[in-house]
Amino acid sequence: MEDILYLYLPIAEIRINLLLLIGIGLFVGTLAGMFGLGGGIIAVPLLAALQIPPSVAVATATNQMTAASFSGYLAYARRGCVDYKLGAFLILGGIIGSSLGMMILKRLIELGRADSFISLSFMIFLTVTCFLTLKDIIVTTYYQIKKTNPPKPRPTALMRLTLPIKANFVSAKREISIFAPILIGLVGGIFVAFMGIGGSLVMIPAMLYVLRVSEKFTAGTSHLQIIFTTIICTIMHALTSKNLDIILSVILIIGTVIGAQIGAILAKNIRQDIMRILFAVVILLLSINVGYNLLTEPDCMYEFEVLKK
């Protein structure tokens, strides 16, 4: 009976519990659906904890993100919560950024500074995002207690810049230069190339705090952008590392797509300020996890990983 619940992963070359994988998929999918995240940053450490080689976990999680984002995107698109124009410029910036990121990464690897640079920048980025989100929560809660409306947010540095070619975005309810989302997409793309994450961790806070986009549109637009990024990454992984495990991917996807729909329903029924608090908690937990891994002395100084032929 116990063996029925196990399946063999041909690329990872291990047997694994089916229910555990579906559970991970559901958990990651729910978070992805709620916050518009791809989920890779959560899925990869969980899979690695199950003894799945990290390179297989990264490549497979990328494909899982495609499913989560597509499922989430359809749910938000049905409610008209996707800003396609904004999404298109984010994707354009993302493509330029990921190409640029690959070049910078190559140079950093040559200099032997890639890992320290990536780790440090990732930690700073998460801390800043966490600070911004927490500040936002405190301000919102303060004005709720005072029962007054919070002051209108001041325009951000990027908004104050007089960039050319302005366009009206449905999600921002005002004119923004098309270069603003392209720039944000570019920074997100660099992170995608550096860390192999979908980029939503950059895009969502940037949409909220830099472009001042309505929260209603962030998750759906982020999902739209992630679909393209992860499809490109999946093909790249398949061609280079050859670590994409299709069986693992299918099982994770079953849980993920259901989770993404549950997440989208939850997001609709939870108040926006509560959603922000939950998002801040997720970012805070991620920051603690990344910080802990970077600051504590590892048990083993050497790591070995099989390279596929």
Place this chain on the structure above:
Amino acid sequence: MFFVHIITSFFLLLSLAEAGYDITLDLSKDTLVKNAEFKNEIIKISGLTNQPYDLILKVTGPSLSYRMSKRESQLGLWVKKDKLTIPAADSYLYISSNKPLNTITDDYTLHMLGLNGKVFKERIVKLDSQQNFDVEKEFCFYSEQKGLYLQRPGKLETIAGRFYRDEIPIPERAASGTYEIVVYGFLNGVLVAQQSNRFAIKKQEIYSDLDKLYGKQPVLYALLSIAIALISGFIAAYVFAPHQKINETK
């Protein structure tokens, strides 16, 4: 029972002499199939010798390349540095003997036969010989922790000086491929006989087919994975559509 064993051994010895071998080597299985039921397996080996040799058994798994990284503290952060590629190393190693290895033969012979932790098939070009040795030592330690490298001196059982047997433990994480088994026979510290055999760990048909598809047509494999992801996402969105509408009308 003992009488039967003696008679069997006698006839086996006769066949051994007739065949002209000094050592025979038989396996309980020559193929293991990797699937959902593949846990920690055992392959039993047995054989006969025409003289009461000191025996060393060595089993090596398919040679694979690895990426190694070392963690170092930089600005108080533990980051990966010195990423290196190990071009070829044994993915599995099992060594057993009927006596402690150093009482069977000298260090030089052990080194020549790869019985003293020499698992790298090619040296890492970037490193000098001392650094190669250090990395090899770390690799052996890592593989021991994973249960892929095992040394069991004294575990190989000999009966009446001529019959020997042992059990090779194959852990769940063992790589698929061909495994080489060699039995060395020593007399007074000198290698006088050896016999080899092999077994395979294969992936079950569907898993093997997927593996082959990935190897030959990685783009098709990737597109298949993406198609599954998109179709699954679409089906889930379709199935959950009524729930979304109910929520919208509330």
